[in-house]
Amino acid sequence: MKELIVATKNPGKVNEFRQMFSKYDISVKSLLDIDRSIDIEETGSTFEENAVIKAEAMAEHFEVPVVADDSGLEVDALNGEPGVYSARYAGIEKDDGKNTEKLLKQLYGVPEEKRTARFVCAVAVARPGENTFVRRGTCEGVIATEPQGTNGFGYDPVFIPEGSSRTMAEHSSEEKNAISHRHHAIQQIEEWLKTQS
Numbered sequence: 001m002k003e004l005i006v007a008t009k010n011p012g013k014v015n016e017f018r019q020m021f022s023k024y025d026i027s028v029k030s031l032l033d034i035d036r037s038i039d040i041e042e043t044g045s046t047f048e049e050n051a052v053i054k055a056e057a058m059a060e061h062f063e064v065p066v067v068a069d070d071s072g073l074e075v076d077a078l079n080g081e082p083g084v085y086s087a088r089y090a091g092i093e094k095d096d097g098k099n100t101e102k103l104l105k106q107l108y109g110v111p112e113e114k115r116t117a118r119f120v121c122a123v124a125v126a127r128p129g130e131n132t133f134v135r136r137g138t139c140e141g142v143i144a145t146e147p148q149g150t151n152g153f154g155y156d157p158v159f160i161p162e163g164s165s166r167t168m169a170e171h172s173s174e175e176k177n178a179i180s181h182r183h184h185a186i187q188q189i190e191e192w193l194k195t196q197s
């Protein structure tokens, strides 16, 4: 089994990458396993830019291929916010509970048909001495009026994916990994993943 570094410190993402990469016989090492003190500043203005920044910084550092994910939630009634600031929406401390609370406050009184949103995930692959590539996946849905469910992470308790009546946090990880933005982004790097296992 081949091992790949995924340049993230988000344990929820790590679980999902582990589950989805196992299909390719690839095991995942994250920054939580390697060095929690590594901090990469996300200075880009798009998901793609930030994913590339994270992947290239770590590929240069470890001198091996590195995958990185930059993701977030775009809410139409908020002109695409929180977007690339999803992790820091309610402050720098990255508190999922505070972020969802702020989001529900911002959307208070907004009717269901105007609560459309999408999760976006950019996955970048950086390799020493080779060109970096980045692919995007999305998952359409609406924002609920109150949090429901305990699975997943981030905004999952308030995001109802299209075609479902449950929030993402009420979906099993298998169900989420079949429809998520991260799944759709990873599908697009499948050819490369197959060369890695």
Ligand SMILES: O=P(O)(O)OP(=O)(O)OP(=O)(O)OC[C@H]1O[C@@H](n2cnc3c(O)ncnc32)[C@H](O)[C@@H]1O
Residues within 6 Å of the ligand: 007, 008, 009, 010, 013, 042, 069, 070, 071, 072, 073, 086, 087, 096, 099, 119, 152, 153, 154, 155, 156, 180, 182
């Ligand atoms: O940068 P790394 O270390 O990967 O971890 P992070 O949590 O800071 O990740 P991002 O910078 O990509 O910010 C993504 C935020 O968007 C939200 N998010 C992304 N994917 C999500 C998902 O599958 N379900 C719920 N929320 C998600 C969640 O709040 C994340 O913290």
Ligand SMILES: [Mg+2]
Residues within 6 Å of the ligand: 042, 087
């Ligand atoms: Mg981040």
